[in-house]
Amino acid sequence: MPELPEVETVARGLRQAILGRRIVSVSLGKTDFIDDPVALEEHLPGRRIEAVERFGKFMLLRLSAVMGMEPVVSNGDSAAASLLVHLGMTGHMAPSPAAQPREKHTHVCLLLDDGRELRYTDARRFGRIAYLTEAPLAQELTGFGADPLEVTQEEFANRIRSRRARIKVLLLDQGVLRGVGNIYADESLWRAKIHPARVGAKLRTEEAEKLRRALQKILQQAIVMRGSSISDFLDAAGEPGEYQRHHRAYGREGKGCYRCQSAIRRGIVAGRSSYYCPKCQPAPRGFSALPLPGGRKKKTNAESQKTRRSNGRGRRAAKRIARAK
């Protein structure tokens, strides 16, 4: 699922591509992920896209008042409004020439005044689109936590001590921080050497600060690399991100830790697969990892010597992994 860096990447791409364009008309396919499809058809035409912002994992297309109408109308029908977009698992949003055939699963097409269409495609339709005027939007955005890129040391510490829960649960809770998901939670915990199952309120001040800095650094690096493409994330230009090549924990079960070569393990925290190094990130008492898949067989001495000679460093790491079970 796209997290903060992926959504930021799409928002930046759209800002370059469609800012200032006016929406001419709307055509919709399947609408079960749209809050009020009729509102899109009625209220989008005539509005200019004035800003593209990110709020947590949401994108907000800020729209002008309807052209040719007084900006302030008592019922708000022609006043400024926003299109809220959540990409869900498989949502893509990008402009295409209107003449270009629509891809499968294209469910929203906004014809722009330059002849292109802003298209939203979503194979699984776990995304969400909503047309919202000011007050309902403000309502929608209450209850979210701090932006992890902006959160201060003090606020971060207070937020992860706000209730008794595991640190991974707190990182994923959009009411604590907005925008962090499974990938960047695991990556920042690995970097800060904190086990995902530890209780947030019990982290020492230095540990909390180390985690905040790790999280910010990783999110910033991931934005520079245009996010992580795990399944099918694409930016607004249709290009995959690059940050998946820099993952140190996420998805690396059984592979050697980049710091200590121990096998990265997987355990369930917050109902989600969580990847961590059992040596660098000591587990709290009572927590157990899932068994490594495939149950590695012990090699005979002769076999290990042979692989060590022939495969060098990679094999040595593999052997350490085998020893670590």
Ligand SMILES: [Zn+2]
């Ligand atoms: Zn390690």
